[in-house]
Amino acid sequence: MQIHPKKIVIINALLIFIALPALLFALGNAPARSLLKDSLSLLTVLAFSFMLQQLFLTRNFKGIQAYYKLSQLSNIHKYIGYFVVTVFLFHPVLLVMPRFFEAGVKPLDALITLLTTFQSLGVVLGLIAWGLMLLLGMTAIFRYKLVQKLGIKYKAWRLFHGALSVLFISIASWHAIELGRHVDTLMASFIMVFAVSGAVLLVKQYVLTTEKRTGVTS
Amino acid sequence: MSNPEDNHGLSRRQFLGLTGGVAGMAALVSMGIPPGWADNTTAVDLQKRADKAYETDVLVIGGGMAGLFAAVKAHDAGAKVMMISKGRLGASGQTPFAKGMFAYDEKTAKMSLDEFTAAVSRSALGTNNPVYTRQMAEHSQARVNELKEWGFFDSVLYNKPFSKPITERNIPLIERVMITHLIKENGKIAGAAGFSLDAEQVITFHAKSVILCTGAGGFKPNGFPICDLTHDGTVMAYHIGAKVTGKEWNDGHPGQADNAAACFDGWHGMFERKPDVTGVEIRHDLGVDLNYIAYINGNPLEGGPPPELMRKNKVKGGPYKPEGFDHSSPPPGGEAGLAGGPPPRGEEPPRHGPPPGGEGGLPPGMSQTPVGGSSAGMAIHKSEGLVPINDQCESTIPGLYAAGDALGSYMAGAIYTQIGSSLTGSAVQGAIAAQAAARYCQNTPMPTLSAATLSTIKAEILAPLKRKAGYGPAWVTQTLQGVMIPNFVLYIKKESMLKAALAYIEELRDHHMPMLRAADMHELRLAHETANMIISAEMKLKASLMRTESRCSHYRLDYPELDNQNWQAWINIHKDAEGNMQLEKQPFGSWPTQA
Amino acid sequence: MSIHSINGCIGCEECIKSCPTDVIRLDPKTKKAVIKYVADCQICHLCRLYCPVDAIIIAPEKTIPVIVSWG
Numbered sequence: 001m002q003i004h005p006k007k008i009v010i011i012n013a014l015l016i017f018i019a020l021p022a023l024l025f026a027l028g029n030a031p032a033r034s035l036l037k038d039s040l041s042l043l044t045v046l047a048f049s050f051m052l053q054q055l056f057l058t059r060n061f062k063g064i065q066a067y068y069k070l071s072q073l074s075n076i077h078k079y080i081g082y083f084v085v086t087v088f089l090f091h092p093v094l095l096v097m098p099r100f101f102e103a104g105v106k107p108l109d110a111l112i113t114l115l116t117t118f119q120s121l122g123v124v125l126g127l128i129a130w131g132l133m134l135l136l137g138m139t140a141i142f143r144y145k146l147v148q149k150l151g152i153k154y155k156a157w158r159l160f161h162g163a164l165s166v167l168f169i170s171i172a173s174w175h176a177i178e179l180g181r182h183v184d185t186l187m188a189s190f191i192m193v194f195a196v197s198g199a200v201l202l203v204k205q206y207v208l209t210t211e212k213r214t215g216v217t218s
Numbered sequence: 219m220s221n222p223e224d225n226h227g228l229s230r231r232q233f234l235g236l237t238g239g240v241a242g243m244a245a246l247v248s249m250g251i252p253p254g255w256a257d258n259t260t261a262v263d264l265q266k267r268a269d270k271a272y273e274t275d276v277l278v279i280g281g282g283m284a285g286l287f288a289a290v291k292a293h294d295a296g297a298k299v300m301m302i303s304k305g306r307l308g309a310s311g312q313t314p315f316a317k318g319m320f321a322y323d324e325k326t327a328k329m330s331l332d333e334f335t336a337a338v339s340r341s342a343l344g345t346n347n348p349v350y351t352r353q354m355a356e357h358s359q360a361r362v363n364e365l366k367e368w369g370f371f372d373s374v375l376y377n378k379p380f381s382k383p384i385t386e387r388n389i390p391l392i393e394r395v396m397i398t399h400l401i402k403e404n405g406k407i408a409g410a411a412g413f414s415l416d417a418e419q420v421i422t423f424h425a426k427s428v429i430l431c432t433g434a435g436g437f438k439p440n441g442f443p444i445c446d447l448t449h450d451g452t453v454m455a456y457h458i459g460a461k462v463t464g465k466e467w468n469d470g471h472p473g474q475a476d477n478a479a480a481c482f483d484g485w486h487g488m489f490e491r492k493p494d495v496t497g498v499e500i501r502h503d504l505g506v507d508l509n510y511i512a513y514i515n516g517n518p519l520e521g522g523p524p525p526e527l528m529r530k531n532k533v534k535g536g537p538y539k540p541e542g543f544d545h546s547s548p549p550p551g552g553e554a555g556l557a558g559g560p561p562p563r564g565e566e567p568p569r570h571g572p573p574p575g576g577e578g579g580l581p582p583g584m585s586q587t588p589v590g591g592s593s594a595g596m597a598i599h600k601s602e603g604l605v606p607i608n609d610q611c612e613s614t615i616p617g618l619y620a621a622g623d624a625l626g627s628y629m630a631g632a633i634y635t636q637i638g639s640s641l642t643g644s645a646v647q648g649a650i651a652a653q654a655a656a657r658y659c660q661n662t663p664m665p666t667l668s669a670a671t672l673s674t675i676k677a678e679i680l681a682p683l684k685r686k687a688g689y690g691p692a693w694v695t696q697t698l699q700g701v702m703i704p705n706f707v708l709y710i711k712k713e714s715m716l717k718a719a720l721a722y723i724e725e726l727r728d729h730h731m732p733m734l735r736a737a738d739m740h741e742l743r744l745a746h747e748t749a750n751m752i753i754s755a756e757m758k759l760k761a762s763l764m765r766t767e768s769r770c771s772h773y774r775l776d777y778p779e780l781d782n783q784n785w786q787a788w789i790n791i792h793k794d795a796e797g798n799m800q801l802e803k804q805p806f807g808s809w810p811t812q813a
Numbered sequence: 814m815s816i817h818s819i820n821g822c823i824g825c826e827e828c829i830k831s832c833p834t835d836v837i838r839l840d841p842k843t844k845k846a847v848i849k850y851v852a853d854c855q856i857c858h859l860c861r862l863y864c865p866v867d868a869i870i871i872a873p874e875k876t877i878p879v880i881v882s883w884g
Contacts, residue, residue: 030820031870095866103374103490103862105827110865113825120824120844181821181868309859310833375862377831393830415835438855440879445855446833478881479815480873482858489858512883591882692852696880705882740835740850 006067013053016194021049024187037098044094045182047087050080051169052191055198058162060205085137088130088172122178129172136164159206166199254693258735262418262683269676273424274300274390275659276652277410279397279451280431281306281380282313283641284622287361287648288429288655289391290383295656300423301391302412304743305446307384308376311433312623313641315443315481315489318496320638321362322355327498331355334498341502341543342631344786344806345601345770349609350627353650354643361645362495374492395421397450398746399675400428400618401667402458407617408665410454411675415739420676426662427617427655430455430604431648434596434623437699437751441473441592443481443489448747449754451624455604456753461614461792461810463626464602465754466761466772468709470506473592484592496638502543503634505771509590509709510536513775517587537773538780594703595754598771599640600629605790605810611651614792614810617662619655621647628788632770682745688735691744695751698726702755711762712775720759726752756799761789764801815854815876821868822846828860828869836860852877 003011025045032038057077059070068076087094096110105113117123139146140161147157173195177188276292278285281303289301304310322334329337335352365371370379384391397412401422411422432451436444452462474484482489511533596602603626604613611619611627622644629643630636682688701722702708707715731749736742767781768774787803790810794800804810816836819828822845829837829846837860838849846868848854854876861869 031818033867033870037867098867104867105375105863105865106373109378113827113865114823117823117825123823179821179823181866305833305835306830309831309863314833314859315857375859377863394835440875440881443833443855443857445853446835473881475884477856477873477875478884479875479879480856482856482871483873490862509882517883587884589881589884591880594882692877696877699880703880703882709882740838740853743835744853 009064009067017049017053018046021045021187021190024190025182028182028184028187030182030184034098036101040094040097041182043087044091045187047084048172048176048191049194051084051088051172052194052198054080054084055165055169055194055202058202060162060202081137081140085133088133091130092126120179122175125171125175125178129168129175132164132168132171136161136168139164162202162206166202169195169199253690255687255689256735257687258683258685258737260683260735260737262738264418264680264683267418267420269420269422271422271424272300272390273664274298275426276300276655277302277423277425277428278431278652279410279428280304280311280433280622280624281308281391281393282311282431282433282622283316283644284433284624284648284651285429285431286380286383287645288431288619288621288652289389290387291649291652292429292656293387293389295653297427297652297656297659299389300425301384301389302395302397302410302423303391303393304396304415304450306377306393307391308378308380310446312444312447313433313644314376315485316641317488317491317493318638318641319362319365319493319645320354320497320636320642321358321495322498323359329498334500337500338631338635341500341540341635342628342633343540343769343780344631345628345633345788346631346635347606347628348807350600350606350629350643350647351631353609354629354639354646357646357649358639358642361642361649365645371493371495374490392421396743396746397432398454398679400454400458400615401671401675402615403665403667403671405616406662406665407458407615408667411672411679413679413739413742415743418739420679422667422672422675424664424667426659426664427619429611429648429651429655430613430618430620430624431622431644432620432624434599434602435750435754436593436595437702437755438695438747439591439594439596439699439703440479441481441484441589442471442596444593444596447596448750449602450747450750451620452603453750453753455613455615455618455620456757456791456793458615458618459793460618461605461790462603462757463605463788463790463804464597464628464632464761465757465791466765466789467597467601467632468506468509468771469593469596469598470504470509470709470771471593472508472588472590475587475589478589478592481592493641499637500543500635501637502539505537505633506709506773507537508588509705510773512590513705513710517589535778537768537771590705591703591708594699594708595751595758598630598632598634599623600625600627600643601632602626605804607809609650610654611647612654617655617658617665619651621651625651626788632772679746680742682734682736682742685733685735688733689730691734691736691741691748694726694730694734695744695748697730698723698748698751698755701726702758708758710773710775713763716759716763720756720763723752723755723759727756757791760799760801761791764789815851815856815872815874816848816860817870817872819846819848819868820870821866823866823868825865827863827865831859831863833857833859 025042096107099107099110143157147154173191177183275298278288278301289299293299331352334355335348338351339346339348368379368382373379394415395412397410399411401409407428409424410428413420430451433447435447435449438445456462514533603624604620605626611621611625613620630639701719707719731752734745736745765772766777767785768778769780786806790802790804792800824844834853834855836850836854837846840847858871861871
């Protein structure tokens with residue numbers, strides 16, 4: 001039986017961006033916690049992995065364009081984007097949420113401590129990444145209005161979106177490696193590999209297109 | 219996933235076997251216990267110290283319930299106040315674990331204040347000081363109301379509600395500093411000195427008045443959250459000549475056999491509860507009944523409250539309970555009533571956990587095998603500490619006050635008489651001491667501090683860091699625990715054994731205390747704490763030897779009867795001019811004679 | 814083994830301040846809390862209860878021999 005190449009792409013994506021991080025999550029040596037807490041952790045890890053995946057669900061990744069139309073791709077990219085941004089929008093709240101159900105520091109007090117620990121590099125990176133993500137999300141949702149108002153080309157917006165994504169994902173990855181409860185060496189390698197390769201892919205594409213335009217292609 | 223149980227599975231026998239050889243030393247180090255005698259590997263550069271000095275009217279030492287009210291009320295009375303704590307405000311000592319607070323409500327109480335006081339005196343067999351018993355009840359509702367305003371009863375953790383009144387008043391607060399010395403000049407208090415746990419730094423305080431809110435202490439026992447309490451206040455006050463009392467009494471809380479040291483687990487969720495208010499209910503609880511049964515019969519496997527235990531275990535004799543207080547059934551309101559209210563979120567009430575305030579009620583873990591000595595080294599709350607010369611929490615040293623467990627006020631007597639009164643007593647006495655200290659400051663000029671005194675004190679503080687080699691404080695502590703904690707030494711007392719233990723403790727005092735080493739500021743703390751425990755152990759043994767009777771939580775196998783002829787008296791201890799420990803009687807119901 | 818692990822620490826020092834027995838310290842390099850004096854842990858769980866990100870796991874076993882009066 002022949003498997004449709006489209007399916008292979010989906011299976012690969014599922015394996016790489018769901019099964020692999022889930023496996024790393026399970027194999028990691030972070031101590032087990034309550035079901036709620038571990039579920040929230042897994043959700044966060046998967047959202048992070050999906051965020052990395054966004055780098056590949058673009059027109060720049062030629063490998064995928066053979067099987068999917070750009071409009072299809074754009075839709076997938078959009079909905080995954082909604083999911084990722086939603087999870088990370090509430091990421092700081094989700095961290096303290098379990099305290100609603102148990103004794104100890106009150107969730108709001110925990111959140112305040114969390115958001116004001118400026119001496120921690122990881123926290124500062126997280127706050128920056130969160131801000132960048134907000135900017136990224138807003139400028140993506142309102143991209144047509146933005147293009148119209150500023151009188152720029154859509155390509156310019158795309159360049160901006162790509163550049164901002166690379167910046168955001170770099171800082172978010174650094175934040176996750178710095179603070180992540182479940183980010184051990186293996187998980188960190190996973191993040192690094194896909195963050196770097198995705199970024200390289202994007203940069204390469206833009207550099208190449210720029211070179212083409214200026215006619216210095218060899 | 220790593221398994222928490224895969225290391226350190228060393229049994230006591232293996233441990234004892236190991237302590238001999240070099241391999242044993244290595245094994246001990248790997249477990250986190252430094253060996254006994256060893257070279258000091260100090261990394262502290264004492265030359266680079268940046269010592270600090272502060273000046274204030276009232277210095278409050280301790281950040282628990284007593285310290286909170288001492289600081290707030292001294293400030294409100296117009297004094298310049300500073301607060302200093304070995305740990306964190308509201309998160310050190312016993313306060314963070316006290317969940318029940320007694321309030322005497324005039325409207326609902328079924329007895330008058332005088333009747334309440336008389337009933338406590340009956341249960342306490344005269345050991346209580348009725349002035350302090352009454353004072354506690356009288357002021358209880360006012361303190362509870364203030365705590366309500368600060369959000370105390372809405373919070374499992376107390377740092378935030380405690381911080382509220384302190385920050386509102388801008389009272390300077392220094393945390394993580396261990397005070398080791400009180401400074402006396404010309405017969406009056408002049409300040410205190412200690413060191414920071416976080417910086418290589420000696421800190422001195424120049425003050426007109428000092429309020430010790432340093433809590434009680436123990437021998438770093440297993441099962442009670444008092445391993446940061448080593449009678450620091452009592453011992454430093456003793457060293458400058460203050461009279462201290464109550465060392466013969468014992469808190470008889472048992473622990474549970476499984477992981478006896480895990481006090482969080484042993485207290486069955488108590489630490490995760492919000493505090494609540496308890497009403498009048500006078501009892502005679504948690505002396506040494508269980509210790510006696512265990513001594514006679516072995517481990518008391520049959521559960522139940524103490525009188526039932528006595529019957530079930532067929533034990534005759536033992537500690538005497540006054541008539542009317544030999545509860546054979548749980549108190550009104552059932553077991554949940556002990557906790558002073560239903561536990562949060564409708565969980566099962568902690569069935570036999572120690573009650574709030576660590577007093578009264580049924581022993582914990584009676585559903586499983588109990589073990590003894592979970593609070594070893596601690597007396598009944600408010601029965602040990604500095605001797606007050608009046609109802610104002612004033613000590614025998616002018617300008618030095620104490621409140622809460624640091625004051626030997628005998629508020630409850632030498633047995634637990636009212637659930638939740640310990641926490642309330644700390645709040646009430648903190649406020650009383652504060653107002654008295656503020657008044658004292660108004661008429662007192664700032665004392666002078668001599669450079670010579672300061673330099674001697676600094677040298678004493680830092681001595682363990684300077685030693686090239688010495689005894690590890692953790693090892694000396696363990697030796698002391700082995701001598702003091704056994705049931706047949708600390709609880710079921712007799713002359714021969716008390717004398718034997720005293721010989722050991724005097725050895726530790728004379729030949730180990732001066733040779734304690736410390737490699738860093740944490741170990742420096744352990745060294746000073748160990749020294750304080752040694753002095754406290756000596757006091758406990760000497761007072762226990764002197765009291766040739768049995769009463770409340772003091773039980774002598776060789777003097778099992780109450781002796782009202784000779785022992786309607788408390789025992790006061792002080793250091794004489796030659797540096798020797800002196801003990802004397804002070805009749806019940808009297809104030810000490812002033813020198 | 815008393816306080817067992819700190820995972821996901823943000824370096825806010827709440828646990829360090831809240832530990833009555835000074836078991837936890839800040840690692841000067843990583844700026845995160847480390848279990849430094851585990852033998853002194855009294856297993857009271859205050860550090861865990863104060864931790865804003867619930868990073869601390871505590872086991873009920875003491876790392877040094879436990880001395881009791883009778884048992």
